[in-house]
Amino acid sequence: MKRRKNNWLKSIFSSLIPVLLAFAVGSILIMIGGYSPIEAYSSLFIGALSNQNAIMNTLFASTPLILTGLATAIAFKANIYNMGVEGQLYLGAFAAAYLGFTLQGMPPFLHVAICLVGGAFVGMMFALVPAILKAFWNVNEMVVTLMLNYAAILFTTYLASFPFKAPGASNATTVDIMPSAELPRLFTGSQLNGGFIVAIGVFVLVWILMKKMKLGYEMNSIGRNNEFSEYVGMGVAKKIILIMSISGIVAGLAGVGEVLGTHRRFVAEFSPDYGWTGLTIALLGKHNPVGVLAGALLFGILKNGGSSMELMVGVPRSLIDVIQGLIILFLAVDFLNNQIGLTTKLKERFNRRKVA
Amino acid sequence: MAIPFNKRVFAVMTLILVLLLAACSSSESSGGSDSSSGEKVKIAMITSEGGLGDRSYNDSGNEGLKKASDELGAEVKVVEPQDVSEGEKYLTQLAQSGFDLVITLDLGHEKVLKEIAPQYPDTQFAIFNTVVEGDNITSVLFHEHEGSFLAGALAALVTQDESVNNLNGEKVISFVGGVDSPGINKFLVGYEEGAKHIDPETKVIVGYSNSFSDPSKGKEITLSQIEQKADVIYQVAGATGEGVIDGAKTKDVFAIGVDSDQDYIAEGNVLTSVMKRVDVAVFELSKAAQGGSYESIIELGLKENGVQLSEMKFTKDMINPDHIAKVEEIKEQIINGEIEVTDVTKQ
CATH class of the missing domain: 1.10.287 (Helix Hairpins)
Structure with a gap:
């Protein structure tokens, strides 16, 4: 003990x-x-944490990072290098936007749920490609996921530039989603929205999965010794597919949250490397869900406090x-x-x- | 989107450089701003994605702001958001910090600006290249079509010349745009009209790169247009345009630059550049801020020097002086209304 x-x-x-x-x-x-570093750092933390509004905005900045961090951690824990979170996020985001602006006259709760499920599903399907290649033909998932990021980002940019471009828009964006599909803001004066609740919900589920369920134990075991795990009958190939699917679902949800809660439409290349920051956070958090949550909050503080530092002290x-x-x-x-x-x-x- | 390590390493390098430069000049800049005159006007500018150091749009805006600081004694601040979703936070924070004028260069802030501006009636907001309605919002529009008309006219004159560079004498010129959108076609239509004004038989080949950041694609399109006898290529495609200029240089023909003076990128192969004087606009806004009265729409064209051709430092002596005189004449005609150029965004 x-x-x-x-x-x-x-x-x-x-x-x-x-x-x-x-x-x-x-x-x-x-x-x-x-x-002065002291002045700069204190303005960073003051800007991020000093009052209710600031804290809300920090949580807002952390929201996508919690999800991308968890998505990466789930795969990395099992030694599966899913570097494709960024791409899965984009496809999930576009799917949510598509469902958000095409379905009409839905009750709000149902519409949001459909978008969440749709985005998660698309994220999962996209993660299945490298998963199947890895599980059955032992194709290096790192290379495949990395390359597929470009495919996903360029494909969604194409969709937002041509078939689904909002008429008259001067940049590549789709039309706004229906109000019924929006994740509402939680407080006035802050961009914090229902996406945060989704992220926390996913965090709890991932925690239970990794700490309390058999699959969590198996993830750890596969991560430590792939061959041993196969030998004792874990069916590693199937597990790889399952783990990658879950990772893809979480990554897809990160994109859904951004579309339904923040942008309220799909904006081409909207993500400032959320997937990659999530990777850093997963490493920082040692693939542990609680560690990821802490890391995401830290990066949220950096992002939100950064603007205060710029405004108050003048540090770029x-x-x-x-x-x-x-x-x-x-x-x-x-x-x-x-x-x-x-x-x-x-x-x-x-x-x-x-x-x- | 790209490989994060590279990007971050680059960011580290750039920051070190910037900080070193800042260290060298910090004494001077802090000295300049404390010539207190009681109530200085406070102006903030939000850069568009890409931020400072783009040698074009954002840097040009920053020049205008510096000028406002030097000549008007304004207290200025530039902020660089990380992504477009931060627009709301920045607009709010700047308004709350008591800035008299908050300028955003990012078109993506259009939607949030409409929501935020009414909440801060004491702050004036300004946005570029689009019209946002509101009591305390100024929209700045450039008459890019007018500048492009001059570029088209000059291109049509020069393309018939066989004496300079590797030109073929045929009446074919071309255009490379970023995306097929009203914002880009505003340039194209002006360019076409300018060319037809000189010679209705001039053929304009049009291509879109569908990316503002892909120089190799820009070069590819340019080379294929040169294949089709084009020898003056106008680029309106952001960083993709670097490839257009490179392609023109390879085949020793002419490119036409855009937004800022790009003539120096390939000396002797950039015929001219259609400059959008963001700095002029920012300075005009600053002057309005000092006076305390704003217009809801500012339109800057040839007349206001908001749009102009570059001075053609490297090409002026290569081409027939009559051509330049002709372009000057057309400019006067546009300014006094004899020639009207179509603005496709207003149809």
């Missing part, structure tokens, strides 16, 4: 290190720019991108360390050389 607790602390600590290092390097950059907004980039960099070091034992290998090499 005690050991378990220690492990918990250890993993929280190892997640915090990249974040703290990134902030430290960021503060050097702020100083070079002639600003790009600093937030830099901090996110640095977190990825420091995580990558950690990741390589775990995957291939980078530091151990370097040490060995060094020692061998000393002997020779």
